[in-house]
Amino acid sequence: MSSASGARRADAVRNRDLALAAAKSLLADPGAPLTVEAIAKRAGLGVGTVARAFGSKDALLDAAIAELLEPLVRRARAVAAAPAATDALRTLLVEVIDFEQRHSAISEQTAGLSLPQTTARERELRDALRQVVETGREAGDIRSDIPAETTAALLTEAVHAVTQARTAPPGLADAMVAVVLDGLRP
Amino acid sequence: MSSASGARRADAVRNRDLALAAAKSLLADPGAPLTVEAIAKRAGLGVGTVARAFGSKDALLDAAIAELLEPLVRRARAVAAAPAATDALRTLLVEVIDFEQRHSAISEQTAGLSLPQTTARERELRDALRQVVETGREAGDIRSDIPAETTAALLTEAVHAVTQARTAPPGLADAMVAVVLDGLRP
Structure with a gap:
């Protein structure tokens, strides 16, 4: 060269x-x-x-969003690997809400675009969250009458709901995390 | 005449x-x-x-959606008036999810429209749900460390999240209702 x-x-x-x-x-x-x-x-x-x-602009946005998601994926994997995960899960959910609130432009401006790197990172995040749920079930911290996949989706959607809320009274994010985690106890 | x-x-x-x-x-x-x-x-x-x-088309849609919401408002008010409301609240939340799932066109096709009758009906539904929460708190069925307004918004958004879910594994709606209601116990 x-x-x-x-x-x-x-x-x-x-x-x-x-x-x-x-x-x-x-x-x-x-x-x-x-x-x-x-x-x-x-x-x-x-x-x-x-x-x-x-x-292309899509490729640039895809790379940027995928990079933004990377720290969340790493954190979720760390939580999944920890033995007693409930407190760490609480922190992780608050971080995901905070991320979504700071990056509302992502879902608003990328609807309908094909973003393969972003999709891959989101899948990794979902997989890590599911692993957190499975770790929590094995430790007896999370109820096992709901399938792990359903529990993980419930967490994702409950967290997402806070960001998308049409009315957001004070403390909604913390309340949602507290109620969902309490409701997931065995 | x-x-x-x-x-x-x-x-x-x-x-x-x-x-x-x-x-x-x-x-x-x-x-x-x-x-x-x-x-x-x-x-x-x-x-x-x-x-x-x-x-106008908006006035027609407004009247139609407001009429569709009326039975839900009536049901919510009946639940709010009942003394022991938790089981009735569970049924109501399932009905709201069912309504939103059968009428996904409403939120998709009416975004940005001014629909005064619909808005009034939605406010009545929110007020009734808040009344359900207050009844439940007084009966000792719902935790009181979260403000009633926040609790009502949490219920609304958790229910809405199920309908908007990007991934919907089997049983998500029932699981969301069960987890949120369990998490709302004192």
Whole structure:
């Protein structure tokens, strides 16, 4: 590899990282338009550079959302691996609610898009949550009269409901987490 | 009133009822288009007749959805008036889920519309549910460490979450109702 092509490669990596960081920042900004132009402007790059780095806006959003989800997946896996998981599960659910509330643009602006990396990360998160449920059942912390898959979906949807709530009185998120976890006791 | 105008009045009432019944039936049909044309066709009326009966499509949908919600409001008020309400609350929540699942077209097709009668009925339903919660708290059946308003919103959103669930494993609705009600015990 010549040093010229090495420099071009390093530039491409840097531009990709800048565009990703800009997209992630826009995804956390409810009012921001999620256009290639807005991403390029926030990244301090040209529109053409951003377009070249990812091929399409969908691919760029997909990579950005997948990166945003990664820490949640890691946390969920850590909780699943812990022996006494109920308190850790409570913390995890609060974190997921907090993430969804800070990134409401994700579900609003990506409906109908094909985002394979994001879908894969969401599946990992679901699988980890299901593993948390199975660990909790084995430890006798979570009721076993409801199938683990149903319990995991119930947790996901209860958490999601808080973010989507049409009326949100004070303390709804904490109340939902408390009630659902209490209701899941054996 | 002359008998001619009386007949016209009776015709107007009949046409209004036919259009309402057709709109209600279309609202329970997930794939059906909610256009004035479709409503007129199902009612066996002309498009102009339907338009004249309600003034606007929104007014027609508003009246139809408000009518659909009325039995739920009545049921919720009956539950609120009953002394031992937990079993009745369980039945009510299952009925609300069933209603939302049979009428998914309502939230899909009416987003952003101004529907004053529907909004009033929804407020009545929320108020009745809050009254159920307060009755349950007084009877010692529902925990009182969460404000009644938050508890009522939690019930509404947990129930709504089941209908909106992106993944719906078998038994999700029953599991959600069971877990939330168990978690709401004092």
